[in-house]
Amino acid sequence: MVTASVTVSSSPIRSASTSNSIPATHLRRHVTLPLRREFLKGLALCPLIFEAPLSQAREIEVGSVLPPSPSDPSFVIFKASTKDTPALRAGNVQPYQFILPPTWKQLRIANILSGNYCQPKCAEPWVEVKFEDEKQGKVQVVASPLIRLTNKPNALIEDIGNPEKLIASLGSFVTGNTYDPDELLEASVEKIGDQTYYKYELETPFALTGTHNLAKATAKGNSVVLFVVSANEKQWQSSQKTLKAMLDSFQV
Numbered sequence: 692m693v694t695a696s697v698t699v700s701s702s703p704i705r706s707a708s709t710s711n712s713i714p715a716t717h718l719r720r721h722v723t724l725p726l727r728r729e730f731l732k733g734l735a736l737c738p739l740i741f742e743a744p745l746s747q748a749r750e751i752e753v754g755s756v757l758p759p760s761p762s763d764p765s766f767v768i769f770k771a772s773t774k775d776t777p778a779l780r781a782g783n784v785q786p787y788q789f790i791l792p793p794t795w796k797q798l799r800i801a802n803i804l805s806g807n808y809c810q811p812k813c814a815e816p817w818v819e820v821k822f823e824d825e826k827q828g829k830v831q832v833v834a835s836p837l838i839r840l841t842n843k844p845n846a847l848i849e850d851i852g853n854p855e856k857l858i859a860s861l862g863s864f865v866t867g868n869t870y871d872p873d874e875l876l877e878a879s880v881e882k883i884g885d886q887t888y889y890k891y892e893l894e895t896p897f898a899l900t901g902t903h904n905l906a907k908a909t910a911k912g913n914s915v916v917l918f919v920v921s922a923n924e925k926q927w928q929s930s931q932k933t934l935k936a937m938l939d940s941f942q943v
Contacts (some may be wrong), residue, residue, distance in 0.1 A: 696856060698856070726780040744855040754793020766790035766936070769822075771832075776819045778914070781811035784819065784834050785911045789918065790940040791931060806834070814839070816864050819916075826931040827921035828901065830937060833864045835915045847887060848910040854889040857915075865906050865919050866892075868898030874898075883942055886911065890938070903927040905938045916943050 757767035759850035768789040771779060778784040798821045802808060806817030814837070834884060837844075839850050840860055849855055862870025878893040889905040898904060901921035908917045918941040920934045926932070 712815050724788070747925060749758060750796065752794050752796060753791060757793075760790045760940075762940075763790065763936075765792075765939075767793050768940075769820075769821065777805060777807040777810045778817065778834055782806075783811055783813070783836075783913050784916060785914075785943050786917060787819075787832065787918075787941065787943045789830070789937060789942070791830065791937055792824065792827065793823055795822045795827070797822050799830075800846060815863070816917075826926065828920065828926045828934055830918065831918050833861075833917040833919060835861060835864070835917065837910060837913050842917060846910055848885055848889060848908065848915065851910060854880065856890065857889055858891055858906070861908065861915070861917055862893075864917060865893065865898075865900065865904050865921075866895050868897070881907075888941075901926070901933065903931075905934060907938050907941050909943050 717774045733940075753769070759771055760766040760768040768772055768790050769787060771786050773779045776784070779786065798817050800821060804818045807903075809815075809817070811890045813836055816833050816835040819834055821829065821831040823829040837846060840846075840857070840879065843850050848857065849862075855875070856873070858865070858875060858878065859872065862874075866874075874893045874895050875891060876894055877890075881888045881890055886909055888907050888909045889902075891908075892905040893906070894902065895904050896902055900919070901923045903922045903924070903926075906917060907919040908915055910916075918938065920938050922930065922934060
């Protein structure tokens, strides 16, 4: 993978052919927007480009390395810890967990998507972990800095707004490209202990992630954590029940 870096000076840059100066803020704007577009494309397209296994251990089915779920032994349970992601090590995301079928595999996250380059002060959302089964679909955990959504420190998800307001802000990170409110089939609120979650079902015919998307979000600490379950039409028809069980299991 080739990584390009752009350094912009804070002083005006003068053209070699004219005496006119170009404000550095203009350059920053033109650099930031393409990077954001590339991030959204990467959410859906990195299986084709970046997602080689982290090691041979990550290539194998998760059933051989993760324990069975206590609630349903037909699933295994993934409990994220500080050894799993840069944001967990930095304390920007609280540990989370979810179940998945034992045949799924964990995928590598490209550095530009993982937030590794910007922790502990990332300005844009990043991908925490990603798992996939070609026959059933894929899941990913996306984290967004709380300050991107509200100025209130340690805000609850209710402080950010209702479910419709939150998905309007984060919907593009579910679909991998754009979000249309007409794609939202259902939104609900779930309480697990003291933690509130917003749950969504979307039909997304133009999404890069898949024609069907489920999502579950909550706010804790410095971040809003979004769990996304995606499938194409064939995967959805055969695995809808399994995918919904995975969504229901997600907790922070």
